Amino acid sequence: MSVYNGEKYLREAMDSVLHQTFPDFEFIIIDDASTDRTASILSVYQNKDSRVKIIQKEKNKGVAGFIENLNFGLAQAKGKYIARMDADDICDLQRLEKQVTFLEEHTDIFIVGSNMQCIDENDSPLHQMEAPLKNNKIKEKMFRRISMFHPTIMFRNTGIQYREKMRYCEDYDLYFRLMTQDLKFANLNETLLQYRILKTSISRKDDKFIRWIFTEKARQFFVERTKDGRDSYDSFEPSSYVKILDKDFKNSREELVFALRTALKFTCKMEADKLLSKAEQDFGDDNIFKFFRILSKLPAFFAKCYFKLSPVSCS
Secondary structure: OEEOOOHHHHHHHHHHHHOOOOOOOOEEEEEOOOOOOHHHHHHHHHHHOOOEEEEEOOOOOHHHHHHHHHHHHHHHOOOOEEEOOOOOOEEOOOHHHHHHHHHHHOOOEEEEEEEEEEEOOOOOEEEEEOOOOOHHHHHHHHOOOOOOOHHHOEEEOOOOOOOOOOOOOHHHHHHHHHHHOOOEEEEEEEEEEEEEOOOOOOOOHHHHHHHHHHHHHHHHHHHHHHHHOOOOHHHOOHHHHHOOOOOOOOOOHHHHHHHHHHHHHOOOHHHHHHHHHHHHHHHOOOHHHHHHHHHHHOOHHHHHHHHHHOOOOOO
16 A cells, blocks of 8 residues: 555555454555655554554655555565555455455466445445456456456565556556466456545546556557567656647657547547647648648547557557
């Protein structure tokens, strides 16, 4: 668990873990340089329960630091299995028992998740999120939309880590990498977590387009690995995509093409207009940007059809 300024919901989240019917675990929590009462709350719990292990960071690095936190926790974990959750969510009290039992009984399965109930800031239910159950169906749906909910997962502790440049979609990238390794997935047909949706969460609306770019990158890397046995992650520069809408930031042609494909695919008209203006300013009468300008003026149906037929590419 990673937490930053989580005092409001932290006790409820921790209690839902520490009161599990399966008691044999270590609870690793990374405090991401909180400035509220998070540290004192964690200290109280650590003094009361030896299963609580606190990692205190000195500097908060935002979204990029979140993935770093997860990897800190993974590096410290000594257990046979790894379970994820966020510091404002609530676990069903039988979650660990049910997921451990499932993995013990199904040794061919590498990772297991579940359904989850979305709740608001006042614990009121919003909507239920159902996950496909079987390996083939999970993988079939994964390329179109995420089919395992990250805060619900438990997986075997084999030393795997998240890739830190995959901001906003470290879970998606992990699943695609596991798919490349032909590891098996499963979801339990039970609601084992209440997932809190906050106005201030990392996945806030303002970041939606940037998140879509990173998700498309995860898809691109998966296609590359499937085709060539390796991907271009090492040459990927995330900060260039974070700044892609900044008209004063110089992006490469490849980056602008990729971002425009994403904007048109997901009908992000405002972002597409900004990117086209930037591309036309920096690259003049390049034919690919002329084509995207025409495509942007057509009904969204045409762009969706084009990108459905066209493979993930940045050329």
